[in-house]
Amino acid sequence: xxxxxxxxTDGQNSVDPSEVEDAPSxxxxxxxxxxxxxxxxxxxxxxxxxxxxxxxxxxxSGVIRRKVGDVQAVDGISFEILRGGSLxxxxxxxxxxxxxxxxxxxxxxxxxxxAKFGDRDLVKLSTRELKPLRRDVQMIFQDPYSSLNPxxxxxxxxxxxxxxxxxxxxxxxxxxxxxxxxxxxxNPEHYNRYPNEFSGGQRQRIGIARALxxxxxxxxxxxxxxxxxxxxxxxxxxxxxxxxxxxxxxxLFIAHDLAVVRHFCPEIAVMYLGKIVEIADRxxxxxxxxxxYTQALLSAVPDVKQAAIGGRRERIMLEGDVPSPIxxxxxxxxxxxxxxxxxxxxxxxxxxxxIGPRHKVACHFAGELGNHPHDPVTARMLGVDNDGNxxxxxxxxxxxxxxxxxxxxxxxxxxxxVKPS
Amino acid sequence: xxxxxxxxxxxxxxxxxxDTAAPVTSVASKSxxxxxxxxxxKDKLSLIxxxxxxxxxxxxxxxxxxxxxGWIDPxxxxxxxxxxxxxxxDKWGGISLSHPLGIDSIGRDLMSRLWSGVSLSLFIxxxxxxxxxxxxxxxxxxxxxxxxxxxxxxxxxxxxxxxFPQTLMLxxxxxxxxxxxxxxxxxxxxxPTAAVYLIVVLGLFGWTGIARIVRxxxxxxxxxxxxxxxxxxxxxxxRLYFREILPNLWAPILVTFTLMMPAFVSAEAALAYLGxxxxxxxxxxxxxxxxxxxxxxxxxxxxxxxxxTIAAIVVSFNLLGDGIRDALDPKxxx
Ligand SMILES: Nc1ncnc2c1ncn2[C@@H]1O[C@H](COP(=O)(O)OP(=O)(O)OP(=O)(O)O)[C@@H](O)[C@H]1O
Ligand code: SF4
Ligand SMILES: [Mg+2]
Numbered sequence: 068x069x070x071x072x073x074x075x076t077d078g079q080n081s082v083d084p085s086e087v088e089d090a091p092s093x094x095x096x097x098x099x100x101x102x103x104x105x106x107x108x109x110x111x112x113x114x115x116x117x118x119x120x121x122x123x124x125x126x127x128s129g130v131i132r133r134k135v136g137d138v139q140a141v142d143g144i145s146f147e148i149l150r151g152g153s154l155x156x157x158x159x160x161x162x163x164x165x166x167x168x169x170x171x172x173x174x175x176x177x178x179x180x181x182a183k184f185g186d187r188d189l190v191k192l193s194t195r196e197l198k199p200l201r202r203d204v205q206m207i208f209q210d211p212y213s214s215l216n217p218x219x220x221x222x223x224x225x226x227x228x229x230x231x232x233x234x235x236x237x238x239x240x241x242x243x244x245x246x247x248x249x250x251x252x253x254n255p256e257h258y259n260r261y262p263n264e265f266s267g268g269q270r271q272r273i274g275i276a277r278a279l280x281x282x283x284x285x286x287x288x289x290x291x292x293x294x295x296x297x298x299x300x301x302x303x304x305x306x307x308x309x310x311x312x313x314x315x316x317x318x319l320f321i322a323h324d325l326a327v328v329r330h331f332c333p334e335i336a337v338m339y340l341g342k343i344v345e346i347a348d349r350x351x352x353x354x355x356x357x358x359x360y361t362q363a364l365l366s367a368v369p370d371v372k373q374a375a376i377g378g379r380r381e382r383i384m385l386e387g388d389v390p391s392p393i394x395x396x397x398x399x400x401x402x403x404x405x406x407x408x409x410x411x412x413x414x415x416x417x418x419x420x421x422i423g424p425r426h427k428v429a430c431h432f433a434g435e436l437g438n439h440p441h442d443p444v445t446a447r448m449l450g451v452d453n454d455g456n457x458x459x460x461x462x463x464x465x466x467x468x469x470x471x472x473x474x475x476x477x478x479x480x481x482x483x484x485v486k487p488s
Numbered sequence: 489x490x491x492x493x494x495x496x497x498x499x500x501x502x503x504x505x506x507d508t509a510a511p512v513t514s515v516a517s518k519s520x521x522x523x524x525x526x527x528x529x530k531d532k533l534s535l536i537x538x539x540x541x542x543x544x545x546x547x548x549x550x551x552x553x554x555x556x557x558g559w560i561d562p563x564x565x566x567x568x569x570x571x572x573x574x575x576x577x578d579k580w581g582g583i584s585l586s587h588p589l590g591i592d593s594i595g596r597d598l599m600s601r602l603w604s605g606v607s608l609s610l611f612i613x614x615x616x617x618x619x620x621x622x623x624x625x626x627x628x629x630x631x632x633x634x635x636x637x638x639x640x641x642x643x644x645x646x647x648x649x650x651x652f653p654q655t656l657m658l659x660x661x662x663x664x665x666x667x668x669x670x671x672x673x674x675x676x677x678x679x680p681t682a683a684v685y686l687i688v689v690l691g692l693f694g695w696t697g698i699a700r701i702v703r704x705x706x707x708x709x710x711x712x713x714x715x716x717x718x719x720x721x722x723x724x725x726x727r728l729y730f731r732e733i734l735p736n737l738w739a740p741i742l743v744t745f746t747l748m749m750p751a752f753v754s755a756e757a758a759l760a761y762l763g764x765x766x767x768x769x770x771x772x773x774x775x776x777x778x779x780x781x782x783x784x785x786x787x788x789x790x791x792x793x794x795x796x797t798i799a800a801i802v803v804s805f806n807l808l809g810d811g812i813r814d815a816l817d818p819k820x821x822x
Binding site for chain 1 (some may be wrong): 518519521523534589623712713714716717718719721722735736
């Protein structure tokens with residue numbers, strides 16, 4: 068491997084914020100070369116995911132394998148990705164991010180819900196109907212060491228989608244492959260090499276070239292940089308950003324911490340145990356998170372700007388383990404670890420409520436850090452009292468849960484629906 | 489990225505990443521298989537084994553030719569060369585210029601018999617191995633990729649096959665089996681039918697090991713992201729099984745192949761001893777050894793030469809198999 072000029076890491080979670088505090092953070096590195104991606108909120112959505120569910124059956128052991136339950140890996144998530152936009156999907160390991168990505172790209176057959184891509188519902192299509200849509204929706208994988216077939220040269224890896232979909236005449240496959248290699252910043256003469264001759268970062272570029280080959284409109288990137296060194300993470304994110312601008316591709320960018328998506332994603336959804344708990348535009352999510360889980364995740368991100376405005380936030384340590392998705396807690400799934408949990412949290416599931424122009428949160432006690440309300444903001448709309456018991460006197464309001472954002476929303480301070488002037 | 493790509497494509501991208509684009513060097517590219525071959529070339533013992541294997545293969549391939557031109561003659565008896573007890577009249581088991589390896593108890597040229605015996609034995613072992621490998625690899629891939637009921641059924645068939653008292657059944661069913669083979673394949677009675685019977689039996693009882701190995705490998709390969717990537721591309725089932733997964737199975741296939749060959753060579757010999765298989769006077773390694781056993785203490789060469797040939801085939805194939813395994817999986821033995 069004479070020309071390997073990137074160092075490699077084997078570990079998957081190489082960015083531990085506590086370890087890299089002295090080195091420039093990923094964000095600082097990224098800031099130097101590229102401006103953060105901005106979002107055009109007037110663009111039409113390319114993907115509308117509504118109440119998507121993905122359950123894996125659990126069978127008993129033994130000869131007669133009865134179904135005894137479900138792993139509720141993804142349990143009703145909704146969001147929109149706008150054209151040219153990129154949504155970050157963030158959450159701890161095991162919360163169902165990959166499953167969500169794989170359900171949308173139809174590596175798995177979802178249990179329910181819909182994922183509208185244009186006027187087609189990706190969830191309902193059969194494998195045969197899906198094939199033409201594969202061109203539009205592509206995926207970048209997490210592990211560059213397992214996402215490339217070690218027995219194929221990179222020319223045949225990148226050429227495969229071209230051949231399967233007959234994208235270019237057979238004779239032009241090679242020149243197109245070389246073009247793609249150049250686009251992702253690799254030497255086009257290396258098309259006949261094998262994956263073992265490339266470093267992690269270079270392999271990830273090969274994976275990106277393969278995804279680009281079909282000229283997709285949407286790319287699901289499942290932790291595309293978490294197996295890479297911090298310095299190489301920045302290069303790969305910059306590359307994705309350039310490609311996004313160049314080819315107008317929308318991204319669903321999956322990551323397990325908030326540091327990685329900050330630069331790339333103007334909108335971010337935070338996931339916990341199969342559900343989205345908060346979704347907002349970048350500024351709101353990083354500066355005024357309203358969900359206790361987002362606040363805890365964010366407190367673990369080293370942040371330059373916060374240092375400037377008076378020191379880092381206190382690190383919020385979450386206690387206990389993530390509960391099993393086979394048997395998730397009743398009510399709010401976060402309640403077993405939430406510092407604010409009260410009675411109502413065990414009884415009623417908090418609905419997803421829009422609380423700002425591009426901000427939704429699912430928590431009974433939604434509020435900025437240190438300013439959480441004393442009584443549940445959701446009680447009235449759910450028709451329950453403050454302890455979560457049904458309140459015969461109250462009239463529940465219809466809670467509209469659409470994947471996108473409305474131009475009216477629920478104001479947390481005034482506790483009523485407001486329409487901005 | 490429209491179909492007519494402007495020259496500017498990736499201009500910006502290339503700018504930011506130019507540091508990682510490796511300089512153009514003309515290092516010859518090596519596939520994993522080529523790397524393995526390079527490792528094998530450094531392994532002296534395996535190379536010697538390979539030499540022997542090639543020698544036996546050449547012997548096997550040339551046998552019909554040399555017989556055709558009459559250069560060897562495995563069937564003609566020379567009663568004048570043996571005494572009434574079946575011992576060669578000359579010393580050293582009758583080794584002479586015209587019979588370099590001596591003669592057998594009825595004066596047939598041992599070298600000629602071995603030459604065509606190796607050919608027939610290797611042919612039977614090879615066909616049996618091929619049959620077992622095809623069955624095992626296909627069923628193993630299907631079992632591993634499909635999972636569920638298919639997997640369970642194939643698993644039970646494997647258990648059943650393994651639980652079968654093979655040798656006993658073989659002996660008991662030999663006559664019925666021969667008739668069945670003759671009906672099914674319309675082979676001429678006698679040795680062709682016996683050969684097909686042997687091959688079918690070896691294949692039908694031999695596939696389980698490779699099927700299990702392949703299934704296990706497929707189970708782990710199936711979770712590798714490149715399989716998902718192929719699905720993402722819209723790859724067909726055929727492409728998934730045979731273009732993505734199969735190339736990653738060459739190591740166990742090759743190793744099992746080189747280990748199964750010698751096992752079947754010995755199986756043929758053992759069966760010949762039990763009276764199943766190719767009939768005299770056609771030579772196979774099993775027949776020759778079988779003929780010689782009763783003369784073992786009278787004419788040592790008559791027994792040792794075929795015995796040594798079988799041993800050499802078995803050992804050289806086994807050593808080559810081990811060498812290939814080490815070359816393909818260099819970390820496995822550290
Ligand atoms: N094929 C499957 N069968 C059964 N359970 C599964 C399957 N795939 C995932 N799960 C379960 O679903 C849950 C979510 O898994 P998923 O891989 O989506 O998490 P993730 O958020 O991507 O985590 P990570 O950061 O580790 O990649 C986990 O509890 C996992 O055990
Ligand atoms: S609903 Fe209750 S348990 Fe859930 S996050 Fe909000 S306060 Fe915590
Ligand atoms: Mg994952």
